Structures are given as structure tokens and as C-alpha cells.
Amino acid sequence: xxxxxxxxxxxxxxxxxxxxxxxxxxxxxxxxxxxxxxxxxxxxxxxxxxxxxxxxxxxxxxxxxxxxxxxxxxxxxxxxxxxxxxxxxxxxxxxxxxxxxxxxxxxxxxxxxxxxxxxxxxxxxxxxxxxxxxxxxxxxxxxxxxxxxxxxxxxxxxxxxxxxxxxxxxxxxxxxxxxxxxxxxxxxxxxxxxxxxxxxxxxxxxxxxxxxxxxxxxxxxxxxxxxxxxxxxxxxxxxxxxxxxxxxxxxxxxxxxxxxxxxxxxxxxxxxxxxxxxxxxxxxxxxxxxxxxxxxxxxxxxxxxxxxxxxxxxxxxxxxxxx
Amino acid sequence: xxxxxxxxxxxxxxxxxxxxxxxxxxxxxxxxxxxxxxxxxxxxxxxxxxxxxxxxxxxxxxxxxxxxxxxxxxxxxxxxxxxxxxxxxxxxxxxxxxxxxxxxxxxxxxxxxxxxxxxxxxxxxxxxxxxxxxxxxxxxxxxxxxxxxxxxxxxxxxxxxxxxxxxxxxxxxxxxxxxxxxxxxxxxxxxxxxxxxxxxxxxxxxxxxxxxxxxxxxxxxxxxxxxxxxxxxxxxxxxxxxxxxxxxxxxxxxxxxxxxxxxxxxxxxxxxxxxxxxxxxxxxxxxxxxxxxxxxxxxxxxxxxxxxxxxxxxxxxxxxxxxxxxxxxxxxxxxxxxxxxxxxxxxxxxxxxxxxxxxxxxxxxxxxxxxxxxxxxxxxxxxxxxxxxxxxxxxxxxxxxxxxxxxxxxxxxxxxxxxxxxxxxxxxxxxxxxxxxxxxxxxxxxxxxxxxxxxxxxxxxxxxxxxxxxxxxxxxxxxxxxxxxxxxxxxxxxxxxxxxxxxxxxxxxxxxxxxxxxxxxxxxxxxxxxxxxxxxxxxxxxxxxxxxxxxxx
Numbered sequence: 081x082x083x084x085x086x087x088x089x090x091x092x093x094x095x096x097x098x099x100x101x102x103x104x105x106x107x108x109x110x111x112x113x114x115x116x117x118x119x120x121x122x123x124x125x126x127x128x129x130x131x132x133x134x135x136x137x138x139x140x141x142x143x144x145x146x147x148x149x150x151x152x153x154x155x156x157x158x159x160x161x162x163x164x165x166x167x168x169x170x171x172x173x174x175x176x177x178x179x180x181x182x183x184x185x186x187x188x189x190x191x192x193x194x195x196x197x198x199x200x201x202x203x204x205x206x207x208x209x210x211x212x213x214x215x216x217x218x219x220x221x222x223x224x225x226x227x228x229x230x231x232x233x234x235x236x237x238x239x240x241x242x243x244x245x246x247x248x249x250x251x252x253x254x255x256x257x258x259x260x261x262x263x264x265x266x267x268x269x270x271x272x273x274x275x276x277x278x279x280x281x282x283x284x285x286x287x288x289x290x291x292x293x294x295x296x297x298x299x300x301x302x303x304x305x306x307x308x309x310x311x312x313x314x315x316x317x318x319x320x321x322x323x324x325x326x327x328x329x330x331x332x333x334x335x336x337x338x339x340x341x342x343x344x345x346x347x348x349x350x351x352x353x354x355x356x357x358x359x360x361x362x363x364x365x366x367x368x369x370x371x372x373x374x375x376x377x378x379x380x381x382x383x384x385x386x387x388x389x390x391x392x393x394x395x396x397x398x399x400x401x402x403x
Numbered sequence: 404x405x406x407x408x409x410x411x412x413x414x415x416x417x418x419x420x421x422x423x424x425x426x427x428x429x430x431x432x433x434x435x436x437x438x439x440x441x442x443x444x445x446x447x448x449x450x451x452x453x454x455x456x457x458x459x460x461x462x463x464x465x466x467x468x469x470x471x472x473x474x475x476x477x478x479x480x481x482x483x484x485x486x487x488x489x490x491x492x493x494x495x496x497x498x499x500x501x502x503x504x505x506x507x508x509x510x511x512x513x514x515x516x517x518x519x520x521x522x523x524x525x526x527x528x529x530x531x532x533x534x535x536x537x538x539x540x541x542x543x544x545x546x547x548x549x550x551x552x553x554x555x556x557x558x559x560x561x562x563x564x565x566x567x568x569x570x571x572x573x574x575x576x577x578x579x580x581x582x583x584x585x586x587x588x589x590x591x592x593x594x595x596x597x598x599x600x601x602x603x604x605x606x607x608x609x610x611x612x613x614x615x616x617x618x619x620x621x622x623x624x625x626x627x628x629x630x631x632x633x634x635x636x637x638x639x640x641x642x643x644x645x646x647x648x649x650x651x652x653x654x655x656x657x658x659x660x661x662x663x664x665x666x667x668x669x670x671x672x673x674x675x676x677x678x679x680x681x682x683x684x685x686x687x688x689x690x691x692x693x694x695x696x697x698x699x700x701x702x703x704x705x706x707x708x709x710x711x712x713x714x715x716x717x718x719x720x721x722x723x724x725x726x727x728x729x730x731x732x733x734x735x736x737x738x739x740x741x742x743x744x745x746x747x748x749x750x751x752x753x754x755x756x757x758x759x760x761x762x763x764x765x766x767x768x769x770x771x772x773x774x775x776x777x778x779x780x781x782x783x784x785x786x787x788x789x790x791x792x793x794x795x796x797x798x799x800x801x802x803x804x805x806x807x808x809x810x811x812x813x814x815x816x817x818x819x820x821x822x823x824x825x826x827x828x829x830x831x832x833x834x835x836x837x838x839x840x841x842x843x844x845x846x847x848x849x850x851x852x853x854x855x856x857x858x859x860x861x862x863x864x865x866x867x868x869x870x871x872x873x874x875x876x877x878x879x880x881x882x883x884x885x886x887x888x889x890x891x892x893x894x895x896x897x898x899x900x901x902x903x904x905x906x907x908x909x910x911x912x913x914x915x916x917x918x919x920x921x922x923x924x925x926x927x928x929x930x931x932x933x934x935x936x937x938x939x940x941x942x943x944x945x946x947x948x949x950x951x952x953x954x955x956x
Contacts, residue, residue, distance in 0.1 A: 275814075277807040284800055287789035294728065294778065294786055295801035295853065296769035354791045 091348040091356075095363040098346065098396045102370045111377040120377065122254060128369035129262035130155075130324070130333075132362075133317040134340035136269040137188075137310030139361045142344055143273070144306045145286035145353025146195060146202035151314040152336040153213035154184050156329070158318025160217045163226035163328025166240045173242035181315045187213065188311020189304050196303030206307075210337065217330040226328035239326055246323035258320045265313055270358035272309075282306055287354030342389075343368050346396045367396065416479060417442050418610040419464065419495060419579045424473035426459055433459045434471070437636045439629055441579055441610035446601060446624045448642070449614045451631035451654055452844075452872035457614050460631070461581050464612070465497040466490035478578075488517070496572030500583040500614075500870075504564055504571075506557030511536045513556050513567060514574045539570045543600055562593035562714070569600060580604065581612045586620060587870055591898065591933065592713055598623060616872055617899060618647055630654055655874045670704030671740060673892040674725075674776075674861050679735035679761065681720045681916075694720040694732075696916035702861065702892040707883060709907030710896045711932050717916040718896045719781060722863040724761065725894075726778040727771040733761040741775060741860055772801055777859035779850055781866035781896070787850040788838050794845075795821045795834040798852040824852040829878060844875030851882065862886065862893045868902060880906060900929045914938045 087093035106115045114120055134151045141148040158180045165176035187209070194205045229236045249256050273279035281302040284292035293299045317336075322328050347364025349356025371392055375385045417440035426434040434456045441447050451457050462468040464475070466484030475482050477493045484490045490497075504513045511532050520528040520535075536552050543566055556567060565585055572580045586594040601611060601624060615621050621628065625642035630653040637653045645653075681695035695717040702708050712718040724733045737759040757774070759765050768778070780786040788797050798821045799806055806817040821834065828848045832841055838849055847867070854862060867883070868876045883906055887893055897903050903910060910927045912920040912935035920935035 275812050277803050277810045277812060280796065280800075280803060280807075280812065283792060283796075284789050287791045288786075290786045291789050292800065294726075294768050294780060296767075296772040296857075297800065297803075298767075298769060354789065 092359055092363070094399055095346070095348045095360050095367070098399055099363050099367045099370070102367050102374070106370055106374045109374055109378050111379075114377045115374070118254065120373065122249075122256065122259075124369045124373040125259040125262075126256040126324075127372070128365055129256065129258040130317045130321050131336060131339045131343060131368070132262040132365040133265045133313050133320065134336055135343040135361050135365055136265040136358070137313035138337075138340040138344050139347075139349060139356065139358060140269060140272070140282060140306050141202070141310045142341075142349055142351060143282045143286045143353060143356055144303055145289065146303070146306070147206060147341070147351070148188075148191070148307060148310045149203065149206040149337050150187075150191060150209035150213055151310060151317070151340055152333040153210045153217065154187055154311055154314035155318040155321055155333040155336060156217040156331070157187075157213050157220065158184050158315040159322035159325075159332055160221045160226055160328040160330050162319050162322045164220065166242060167226060167228060167237060167328075168230070170240075173240060176242075177319055180319060181312055184315025184318065185308050185312040188314070189308035191311070192304035192307030195307060196300040214330075214334075221328060221330040223330065225330070227326065243323045243326055246320060247326075258324065261316065261320060265316065266358055266362050269313075269361075273357055278302065278305060283354055285353075339368070342393050346393060417476075418478060419612075420476040420479075421460070421464060422474050422476075424460065424463060424471055424475075426463065426468060426471040433634045434463075434631075435635045436473075437631065437634075439636075439639070441612055443578075443608040443610055444605050445626040446605060446611045446613050448621050448625040448628045449612055449631070450616075450621065450628055450650065451637075452874055455631040455654070455872075456634040457631055458583070459634075461497070461583055461612070461614065464490070464495060464579075465581055466495075491518075491575045491577070494576060494578040495581065496575050496577035496579070497581040498565075498568045498572055498583065498585050500585070500587055504556050504567060507555050509554060510540075510552040510556045510559070510567055514539070514571050516571075518575065535574065536570075539573055542573070543570055560593075560714070562589050562596070565589060565593075565597065566600065569597075569604075577609070579610045579612065581614075583614045584616065584870065585613075586615070586617065589714075589898075591900070591936075594620070616870075616876075618650075619901065621650070622647065632656060651873055654872075670706060670890065670892070672701045672738075673704045673740050674702040674894075675738040675740075676700055676721075676725070677736045677738070679721065679724060679737075680733070681717065681724050681729050682732040684732065693717075693916055695724065695913075697735075698913065698916070698918050700911055700918070700921075702894055704860075704890045704892050705887050706908050707887050707893040707895055707906050709903045709910040710894060710913060711900070711903055711910055711936055712896075712913035713936050714898075715915070716913040716936065718913050719865055720916075721913070722778055722865050722894060722896060725765075725771070725861075726776060726863055727765040727767045727769075728778070730766040735761045737761060737765070739774060739776075739861075772857050772859075775858060775860040776863065777801070777854045777857045777861070778863040779854050779865060779867055781869060783843075783846055783850060783870065787853075788846060790839040791837050793835040794825070794830060794832065794838050794841065794849045794852075797838055797849050798824065798856055801853050802856045802858075820856060821852065824855050828852050828855070828882065842872075844871040844878075847871045847875065847879070851879070855886075860890075860892060862891050864893060865896045866898065867895070868897065868899070876902075900932060903932070904929065912936050 087097055110116060134155065137151060138148055161183065162176055162180045165171040165179065166173050191205050191209050194200050195202050224231060228239050246257050250260070273282065281292070281297050284295070284297050285299050285302050289299055321332055325332060343364045344356070344361050345351065345364070346367050347356070347360030347362070349360050371389060375388060380388070420440040422438045424434055424437045424439070425432065437456065437460060439460065449457050449460065459468065463471050466487040466489050469485050475484070477495065482493055484493070505516065508516070514536050515532050520531045522528050533552070540552065556564060559567070569580070586597060589597065604611060613624060622642060627639060627641050628645050628650065629639040630637040630650065632654065677699050679695055679698045680693050683692065683694050698721060700708070710718040710721060720729060723729050725737065739757045739759060741755060741757070765771055771778070784790060789800070795818065799817050806813055806820065825834070828851055830848045830852060831845055838846055841849065851867070868879050871879065883893060895903065895906060904927055907927070908924050910922045910932060911918060912932055914936055915938070919938060922931060
């Protein structure tokens with residue numbers, strides 16, 4: 081009981097408690113033992129990874145007191161762009177990845193400039209970017225999925241090795257590459273927030289931008305970098321998404337931005353900014369991941385799944401409240 | 404006058420009577436068996452250091468804290484408020500230290516917020532509200548300037564907003580009004596107007612509980628004074644029987660050390676400001692007058708230069724302009740003479756003498772900090788601290804590049820440097836706990852620590868003792884003296900004249916953006932400074948150069 085109270089006293093404790101609760105739910109509704117197999121957890125992690133990568137950038141932006149609704153569209157543009165470059169243009173895959181990541185970062189930096197330099201509300205800027213970039217994804221792809229089947233000449237090309245490379249599993253088939261990419265993104269973000277000056281500036285800007293500015297913090301540059309990093313993570317997620325789907329779908333990732341926000345919020349990072357961290361987001365991601373997985377192995381229909389997810393987000397956030 | 408009233412009402416039935424109140428937060432008792440009452444037509448001062456339990460007591464009286472031991476009687480009837488609304492209904496209204504008006508709403512909407520006059524179907528009776536609002540405003544003699552009661556309340560000056568808070572209390576037909584440091588956002592003449600209103604309220608038989616740290620204010624208003632210390636009642640006495648020295652002793656439990664800073668005006672000129680002007684940020688429709696109008700002065704190493712002026716005189720703008728925080732609106736030059744052996748904040752060597760064109764260079768605070776100029780703002784919570792961060796992180800924020808070579812934070816560098824200044828300044832408490840949990844005095848010391856860690860040669864201080872208790876004030880005075888002795892050049896702005904006179908080696912007075920007088924430490928008196936601040940010329944016998952500000956005394 082005392083341990084429980086101590087757990088409830090800290091945000092990370094409350095987040096872990098929600099995750100444990102979710103895990104227990106899985107043990108109870110184990111779908112005839114499916115929950116006890118490692119493959120279930122492995123697949124959960126794989127399915128979670130793209131959301132998780134998006135939530136890394138989202139955490140940074142939310143800590144600065146903003147929000148990034150454009151992550152899903154950046155993801156789509158990057159998935160399409162990566163597919164065009166590698167499948168259609170047969171470009172060097174590493175060069176393609178570098179180009180796509182640079183593009184995502186640049187787009188994020190542009191949003192950040194509008195937020196930081198021109199003081200437009202983040203919600204508005206990234207909403208506009210979300211719409212505009214979804215349009216760009218459709219424009220680039222001509223509204224078609226970019227796959228190995230090329231409609232114009234009615235022929236198929238071979239899928240470049242990089243796709244299966246990214247979608248592969250390692251360590252004796254136990255962990256997906258995308259999961260490792262996700263964990264690397266978490267590690268990088270956590271280091272940034274805890275041990276890099278820029279990370280401290282994120283907290284200061286989100287906590288009190290005016291006080292930060294008067295302390296000599298370059299607030300504008302800090303905001304530009306936060307959104308640029310979110311763009312970078314979205315681009316990484318886009319490449320992973322393309323690899324997993326083996327194509328560049330301009331419609332892909334719709335609604336992922338809300339998943340990413342839900343992950344951050346369930347972890348306990350406050351939308352008002354200035355508080356939170358990557359550990360919270362990681363726990364939040366696992367909580368959401370297990371929720372989805374438990375619902376799917378128990379063959380809960382989509383309608384119930386959405387309603388349950390909504391209800392559980394509210395419950396988790398209620399649990400997170402500061403007493 | 405105060406004596407008369409204090410004795411007159413001795414036998415009167417109290418409007419509000421709190422007896423044997425105790426309250427704890429978890430295991431910590433914050434109030435221990437405190438009894439306190441308010442009689443009709445009196446101002447009852449509640450005094451004590453920060454953390455003495457004043458706010459807790461006020462919060463119990465105003466229905467914010469609902470669990471406590473003891474008994475509360477309003478008009479002789481035992482009451483237990485479960486919600487601030489209950490207190491307002493019972494006739495106990497509160498004027499908070501921080502304004503609780505809703506900026507974009509009109510003055511009328513604010514006055515009747517939560518108790519709108521409604522007709523059928525809940526439709527607001529706007530005419531009746533407007534009528535009552537005007538009557539109230541007449542009663543308070545509120546100066547609305549060019550605005551009217553339909554305009555958003557945020558466009559009114561802060562001082563008027565403070566009076567609107569009082570109008571709000573009156574609109575609720577309150578008999579008891581609790582005021583928590585209502586003058587903390589006001590300057591002298593505005594405070595004087597507030598005091599007039601308080602006198603008028605007394606005459607109407609209202610009872611007023613008034614929390615304040617300012618001595619002159621306490622003795623100007625008080626009929627009775629109650630002092631709390633560490634959650635316990637030290638005593639209640641008529642103001643006439645409790646001299647200031649005794650009051651301070653009651654508050655801090657010992658005598659206030661009278662450390663005064665003395666310095667010779669022999670240091671080198673560190674900062675020479677020539678023809679500093681700051682254009683007004685407002686649209687030209689106001690009156691086109693600049694915030695600061697062609698001001699020149701010098702500050703020497705080891706000198707504390709006091710800048711005196713009423714609200715709107717531009718003193719605060721001078722500090723912000725020198726800190727690169729009025730970019731785009733500033734003109735003028737600054738000659739900055741740094742000690743050559745001191746590198747700039749990023750560790751680079753620098754010129755010993757630099758001429759800065761303020762319209763071009765010095766465009767942001769970080770450039771000022773680089774040049775070892777630091778500003779302490781007058782708004783600790785709004786502009787000074789990141790309240791969710793710990794005291795360590797707040798203190799290091801302005802000098803973070805030093806603790807993070809190549810952008811990577813070195814925790815050990817940061818911890819040892821902050822621990823050192825915290826030791827010097829006597830900052831208490833957990834360095835990692837959010838600063839929002841610290842007392843006002845401790846918070847202010849964290850801000851001072853932040854300023855000190857940038858190792859400034861020029862320190863610009865805007866209200867360095869706002870909202871801190873007497874003990875912390877004395878410590879801050881001692882610190883400023885010490886810093887000056889070490890050769891720092893300090894420019895000080897404060898709305899408390901006794902403080903200005905006590906600390907400054909030289910006082911410059913601004914009125915409507917222009918310099919109207921300069922006094923040496925020996926020449927300066929409260930009367931002279933105030934006269935000049937109202938626009939009077941420095942030389943006796945001269946006629947005032949401009950009309951005095953809209954002030955009634």
C-alpha cells in the first residue's frame with residue numbers, strides 16, 4: 081500500500097502503474113494463451129514502432145508548449161518520396177534515405193520558423209502543414225500508390241532490398257529492425273532532453289518563454305529546432321512505414337498524429353508544455369501498444385476498439401492528474 | 404485619526420470572527436490556534452514573514468481552504484465555507500494579490516461574473532448591470548481615461564484594474580473585504596488613491612483585512628495589527644501601541660540588522676548612456692510621447708544608481724532598453740567599459756571599451772548577457788522564473804553555455820556552480836523541486852542567483868524586493884551592498900522610496916520619460932524625489948516643468 085502511494089506520487093510511477101494495469105488486463109484476457117507468446121509482444125512492438133517514432137518528435141514539440149499535427153503528412157510525403165526514389169528512380173537507398181530525412185527536417189524547420197519567428201499558433205501552422213503536405217503526397221504520387229507495379233508501362237520491377245532490409249527481424253528473428261529504430265529514437269530524444277543544452281531550452285521555452293528569452297535563451301531558434309526534429313522523426317517514421325507496407329501510399333498514416341499525441345498524453349506529459357519526458361512517452365507508447373494488441377488478439381471489432389481506446393485514454397489521463 | 408477609530412470600535416460586535424483556527428498540510432502545521440477578528444469600520448493589518456501563515460488564514464476566511472479546526476463566525480453566526488462562493492454570499496470578498504480579472508471581458512462582465520443579473524431563460528439583464536456598474540464606479544471615483552466600462556478590462560492600467568477588483572467586492576455587497584498586498588503592482592500615487600478608497604470604505608462601516616509587507620503603508624492604514632510567525636499568533640495590538648521597530652521584531656523574532664551600504668564614488672565609469680530614447684509600443688493614437696525621451700547618464704563601478712519614477716515614467720523601459728529588450732524602438736548610444744581581464748560569457752576575449760549603437764546593436768537579451776549586462780525583471784513569476792523547473796535549472800539558465808561545452812550539459816559543473824551561489828545567497832530547499840513550491844523570498848533569491856551566475860559587470864534591478872518578506876529584504880539589501888563593494892555597477896528601480904533612498908548612492912528621477920532631477924545620497928529626501936517624480940523641477944523655487952500626472956492626494 082505504501083509502495084503504491086509512492087508510485088502514485090510521481091508522474092513516471094503513475095505511468096508505469098497504468099502500463100502494469102494494461103499488462104494485467106492482457107494476462108486475464110490472454111486469448112487462449114496468445115498473450116504468453118513472445119511473438120505477440122514482438123509484433124506489438126513492431127506495430128507500435130512507427131507511432132512511437134512520431135511520438136518522440138511530438139514529445140519534444142509538446143515540451144516546448146506546442147503541438148505538431150503535421151507528423152502524419154510528413155510521414156506520408158516521405159514514404160512516397162522514398163518509394164519514388166528507390167523503386168522508380170532506382171536511386172542509391174542510402175542517398176534516398178538521406179534526402180528524405182533532410183526534406184522532413186526542412187519542412188519541420190519551416191513550421192518551426194512560422195511558430196517561432198512569426199508567432200503563429202502551433203496548432204494553426206501544423207494544421208495547415210498537415211493539409212498542404214497531404215496534398216503534396218498525392219501530387220508527387222499522382223494519387224497512386226508507389227509500388228513495384230508501374231501502371232504507366234504496365235510492368236513490375238523488383239522491390240529494392242532496402243525495403244525488406246528495414247522490415248527484417250534480427251537477433252534470431254526476435255526483434256524487428258523498426259523496433260530498434262524506435263528505441264534508438266527514444267534514446268536519442270531522452271539524451272537530448274536530459275543532457276543537451278537544447279533540451280533544457282525546450283523545457284525553459286515551454287515552461288515560460290518570456291523568462292527564457294530574458295535569460296538569453298534563443299527562443300526562436302529553439303522552437304525552429306524542436307519542429308525540425310519532429311520533422312526528422314516523422315521522416316524516419318515515413319521510411320519505416322514505406323518499408324513495412326512495401327510501397328509509398330499517399331494516404332498512409334492518416335490519424336497517426338492523434339495516436340502520437342495520445343501516447344505522449346497517456347505517458348503524462350502535460351500539453352501545456354514545460355514538463356514531461358521521454359521515459360513517460362516510452363511507457364505511454366507501450367501502454368497504447370498493449371491496449372491495441374490485447375483488443376486485436378481478442379478479436380474485438382473496430383467499433384468497440386475505437387470506443388474502448390477513447391475511454392481508456394481518458395481513464396489514463398485521469399490517473400495522471402496531479403493531486 | 405486611527406487612534407480614535409481603534410478605541411471607538413473596541414466594544415463593537417465583530418463582522419468576522421475566527422477563533423482557535425488550526426490547519427495542517429499533511430504533517431506540517433501551518434496555522435496553530437490562531438484567533439482573529441474584524442470589526443466594522445476598521446482596517447486590520449495581517450502581518451508576518453512569508454510562510455508565517457497569512458495566506459493560509461486568508462484562504463480559510465475566503466473559503467478556499469475548507470478543512471481546518473476552529474470556528475468561523477460571520478455577523479455572529481457560525482459558518483463553514485465550502486467554496487469561495489459561500490464566502491462571497493456571506494459578505495466576505497477577497498481582492499487577491501494577483502489580479503483575477505478576465506482580460507478580454509468588459510469591466511461590467513467582470514464585475515458581475517458568476518452572479519449575473521438574469522431575467523427569464525437565464526438571459527443577462529445588461530441594462531441593470533450597466534446601471535449598477537456605473538453607480539459603483541462613481542462611488543470609487545474610477546478614472547477610466549478614454550475607455551468606458553464596455554471595453555475589455557485588460558486595456559485599463561493595472562492600478563485601475565486593482566480598483567475594479569475592489570468594485571467587484573462591493574458589487575457582491577461585501578461587508579468584509581480581504582486584501583492581499585493590493586499595492587504590489589501599484590506605484591506611489593496610485594497606491595495613495597487606493598488608500599483614499601479604503602478610508603471611504605471604512606467610513607461606510609466595512610471591515611478590511613489587509614496584508615502587507617510595506618511599513619509606511621501599514622502605519623498609514625492600520626487601526627489594529629495582528630502578527631503571525633511560523634503559523635502562530637504573536638499578538639494583536641492597536642497600531643498606535645505597536646511601533647515599527649517592535650512590529651519588525653514581532654515578525655522576524657529578532658531586531659532587524661541595520662546594514663547600510665556605503666561607497667565612494669571613485670570607481671571608473673562602466674556604463675555611459677547617451678541620448679537614450681525608447682519609442683512607445685502603443686499606436687500613435689495615445690499621445691505620441693516616447694516611453695523614454697533623450698536620457699543620458701553614467702554609472703560607475705561600485706555604484707548603486709537609483710532610478711526613481713512613477714508608473715509610466717519610463718524607468719523600467721530604461722532598464723529593458725539597456726538589456727536589449729526594446730529592440731526596434733530604441734535609439735541612443737552606450738559606452739561600455741568592461742574589465743579587460745573578464746572574458747565574455749562564452750569565454751571569448753573582448754574589447755575593453757565598446758561603443759554600442761542601441762538602434763542597431765544589442766538587439767536581444769542574450770547579446771546583453773554576453774556583454775555582462777544582466778536584468779532582474781519586476782515580474783518574478785511572469786518573466787523571472789520557469790516555475791516548473793528546479794531552482795538549480797532556473798539559476799543556471801542564463802549562463803548555460805558555460806555549463807555545456809559543445810552543447811552537452813555537464814551536470815557536475817552546473818551543480819557545483821549553483822550550489823556555490825545558493826550558499827552565498829542563502830537559498831534554501833531542494834534544488835530539484837519545482838521553484839513554484841518555494842516561498843517568495845527564496846524564489847527571488849533564485850532569480851538573483853541566476854543574475855549573479857552570469858557574472859555581470861552591470862546589474863539592472865527592477866523591483867528586486869517585490870513580494871518578499873522583511874527578513875529576505877534585509878538579506879537582499881546586504882547582498883546589493885556587497886556586490887557594489889566588489890565593483891559591480893548597479894542600476895536600481897524600486898517603487899518603495901525608503902528602499903531607494905537607503906540603497907542608492909545617487910538618484911536620478913524620471914518623469915514622463917525625461918530626466919527631471921538628480922540627487923546625491925546626501926541631498927535626497929522622500930519629498931524631493933517624489934516632487935521631481937511628479938514633474939517638479941529639481942531646483943527649489945522653479946515652477947514645475949510639466950503638469951503633474953493625474954493624481955489626487
